[in-house]
Amino acid sequence: MKLKEMLLCLLVALPLMACAAGQKPNVVIIYLDDAGYADFHPFGTPPYPTPHVEALAEQGLQLTQFYVPTAVCSSSRSSLLSGCYAGRHRVFGAHGPGGRGLNPKFTTIAEMLKAEGYATAHYGKWHCGDRPETRPMARGFDSSAGLMISNDMWRFNPVWATRVGKGPLPYWEDGKIAIEDVTPHDQKFLTKWATDSAVKFIRKQKERPFFLYVAHSMPHVPLYCSDAFLGKSGAGLYGDVMMEIDWSVGQINQALKDAGVARETIVIFSSDNGPWDEFGNHAGKTPFREHKGTSFDGGTRSPTIIKYPAGLESGLVIDRPLLTIDVLPTLAYLTGASLPDHEIDGKNVWPVLAGDEDTPHPHEYYVFEYGGRLEAVLSPDGRWKMHLPHPYRHVLEAGNDGLRGTTTTRRIGWALFDLAEDPYETTNVMERHPEIVERLKAYADDHLAKFYQDK
Known part of the structure; x- marks a missing residue:
């Protein structure tokens, strides 16, 4: 066996060896709201410094083709926490006050890890359900503080107020309402409050394994x-x-x-979807086509970093595609936790993260869904992306300084894009690659039959 192969085998085996020795890794997920792919160095070159994200990338892995399966808040977060496609968990949009969110029958990462003795906490935005049975404290979290819904679902948003009325936007702490109706002054502290709570949690729980989910409300x-x-x-x-x-x-x-636990902690940094382009200078940047709410890469490809000093080499760039649905089963592998007793769609992608390029990708395909429909299929090598016919929102003129711009509905027909040569999805190459189209259409048919037949 060559030295490189031996090192890869050792790297893949390290997590199991650590678990066997009783050293369960901590897990921290930092999940942003509507951040663009190019909003941080080293993914882009924004006109402001982001030294801490850069340092995180240097200490961990930079993932250039990491996707969410649905480019909208509640659906994306539900897939991250459950390891399931929207076609399975049936959360497709952004749920408002009192929304059901993720059905309790789907196990969350917090519930999975809590069963293994982990301390668990959520700080920031939830948006996976605003009912007693679907709020964080009922979904495996020992502690929680933040908003149950998006920060624009309040009486100061004229569009929201016209649509659903001028109801309050509560701020919750550990299952109880701490602020009855969030004000503009309160919103200034959302990022700081979540951060301060996260730091206190780490200090308090450093002697036991913990799962910390910091889901910022910004930059929504x-x-x-x-x-x-x-x-x-x-x-x-x-x-x-x-x-x-x-x-x-x-x-x-x-x-x-x-706290002395950095080496044994898995840190995942990502965003729930791409930027909300129609808000112009109050939205992020992406080099890819379109934006939040679409199945083009501008909506689904997120800037992602994973740091795990005890198990991953630092400073590497991983170009193979991965989806948020893979987070739960990969964490189950790394922590020795039992997978949910129901079927999930994600798979353990640790060999991919460990840099084993010779290991076949565990998925035959990935899909992107929106609004209760299947919109696109991606090959596991990340090269071929096929769109099924569907409508999508396109920005005609962006707004400025918090004002919404104007949009129109466009349609895309059957289209195949070669992301290796055309990452911006501009040129339809279906006629040149009929064999690729046939394969991806078969995967689409399988997915439709599994999740959308008679739904």
Whole structure:
């Protein structure tokens, strides 16, 4: 066996050896709301510094083709926490006040790890259900603080107020309402509150394995940041907000170091979908086609970093495709936890993360869904992406300073894109590759039959 192969085998086996020795890794997921792929160095070159995200990438893996299966809040978060496609868990949009969210029959990462003795906490935005049985404290979290819904679902949003009325936007702490109706002043502290709670949790739980889910409300509009960051970026309010998020990453990373648990902690940094382009200078940037709410890469490809000093080599770039549905089963493998007793769609992708390029991808295909329909299929090598005919929202003119722009509905027919040569999905090459089309159509038919027949 060659030296490289021996090292890869050792790297793949390390997590199991650690679990056998009783050293269960901690897990921290930092999940942003509507951040663009190019909003952080080293994924892009934004006009503001993000040194803490850069440092995280240097200490871990930079994933260039990491996707969400549905580019909208509740659906994306439900897939992350359950390891299931939207076709299975049936959460397709962004749920409002009182929304059912993720059905309790689907096990969450928190419930899976809590059964293994983990301390669990959620801070920030939830958006996976706003009923007693679907809020965080009922879904495996020992502690929770934040909003149950998006921060724009409040009486200061004229579109929201017209649509559903001027109801309150509560802020919750450990299953109880702490602020009856969030104000603009309160919104300035959402990132700081989530960060401070995360740091306190790490300090308190450093002697036992823990799962920490920090799901920031930002940079979803309306944009707010604390006074310490207002005007700091020199790049407008969006830059200020992103610098505070970068600070948050630094605070959490430093807390892990100070607690002496950084080496044994898996840190995952990502976003629930792409930028909300119609808000112009209050939205993020992506080099890819379209944006949030679409199945083009601008909506589904997220800037993602995974750091695990005890098990992963640092500073590597992984170009193979992965989806958020793979997080739960991979964490189950790394922690020795039992998988849910119901079927899930994600798979353990540890060999891919460990850099074993010779190991076949565990998926035959990935899919992208939106609005209760299957919209696209991706090959496991990340090269071929086929769109099924579907409508999508396109921005005609972006708004500015928090005002919404104008959009129209466009349609795409059957289309095949070669992402290796055309990552921006501009040129339909279906006629040149009939064998690829036939294979991806067969996968689409399988997925439709499994999840959408008679639904």
